[in-house]
Amino acid sequence: MEFTIVFQSILIITMMIIIGAILARTSPLNNETRTLFINMIVNVAMPCIILSSIFHVDMNEDMFRKIVLVFVLSIIINVVGIAMGWIFANLFQKGSNRTREIALLSGLGNTGFIGIPLCAALLGPEGALYAAIFDAGVDVTIWTVGVVMLQKNRKFALQTLKSMINIPTAAIVIGLFAAFFNMKPPEIIIGLTDRLAALAAPLAMFYIGMMIMGLQRGIVRQSVPQTWVPITVKLILLPIATIFMIHLFNFDAVLIQTVLIQSMMPTITLASILFARYSADEQMGALTTVLSTLLGLITIPFMVYIMSLFIN
Template identity: 60%
Template structure:
């Protein structure tokens, strides 16, 4: 991986986050504006970046095999991260009421908001496609293992299955069906999808910048004694383990690079929303999301530099 390209991408992401933080000072960032941002990103921008990747990658039998491979590997990596977070939280915070949250924050990354746009810049349409498939594995893990851990009755019911059906998942399935039957959309549609896909990175970074400005110092201090665990696990330990896994499996270079970058992503942006849905501690989710995103601006180039030296 070209470290210069990575650093330039991180600098651009940082500037976008700063713009978002400045924008939050011009109007009140409340639940309504938060919902609008999330809705546009999740239901419009993310599906379009997925479809754009599929439209610009030549699909064949080997590509479909690699897609299944990346999806299964994503679930394995996410589950391993959650398991590692659970183990460490049980060791360091045996009697804590936040063990479930700490475990999920340790394993589930922001592979959609940041990961897909970053991989699109670094590795082109093919990288963006595999990044989208990896993100689909994250979504699958969130609404299966994650939902099962957070809900009180511990049942995997129809509502859990229904919550797994979202626009990015529909875009992946629909796009792959179109690609499988070699259906070529009109140029007008492709051009529209490409332009809407360009919204993903700026809107996601603006959202994170606004989220940064909503943090209260008292809440940060209150949760600060625990968030080191998911930060360390998600930003350092899990990427190191994934790098060792890539050495062992030796997949194609683009796949290996994409999976490595996705494993380095900070905690998922929707953590606080997920926790609120299941009456868990949404404050620790929001604080970990913001802090991990800020720290990731430094750790991603460092981890990629180390991977370039010792792995790739």
């Protein structure tokens, strides 16, 4: 992988975030605009990235095996990150009552909003497909391990599985089903999904830029001391652990690169929404997301360089 391509992609992402911050000056992020952005990204752009990737990749038995492997690796990496966050929170922030939030913020990455568009830009349709499958593994982790940790009674209810039934997941299932039976849609549909897929990265970065401008200084000062553990684990320790783990296996190069890049992603954007739903600290979730995204613009190229030393 060309390091200059990674740097250029991160630079473009940075510029998009800045544009989002500028937009927030005239149109501040409120509940209505927040819902609109999330709906456009999650329900339109991301499913189209998934479908576009599937339409442009030749499916065979070997490819389906790789897809299953990526899904399993995703869940393993997510759980390892959560465990690392839990351990470090208990070691360095013993008096904190935010251990469960810290653990989840340490393991769950922004593999959808940033990861899928970035892998599509760096690795093409195959990388985008693997990235989408990795993101599906993150969703499974969120609505199983994550929900159990956030609930006070710590019980898993089958109704939480309903939250996993969403449009991106449906796009994966429908796309893979069509690919398995070698069903190709008309060219006009392929062209439409290609164009709508291009909306994912700009919309996601605009949203993050607007989130940055919406943070209150008092909340930032109060919550920053509790964010260094999840940010350190998510951006540095978990990617390094993943590099060493993946290096032990002889996997396909694109698969390895996709899994490693996804492990480097900053904290999940929807953390604040998830925490609000289960009466956790949503402000800490939002702040960690923003800070880790900004720092990720520096750490991702560095981690990609470290990755290249092991792969090449």
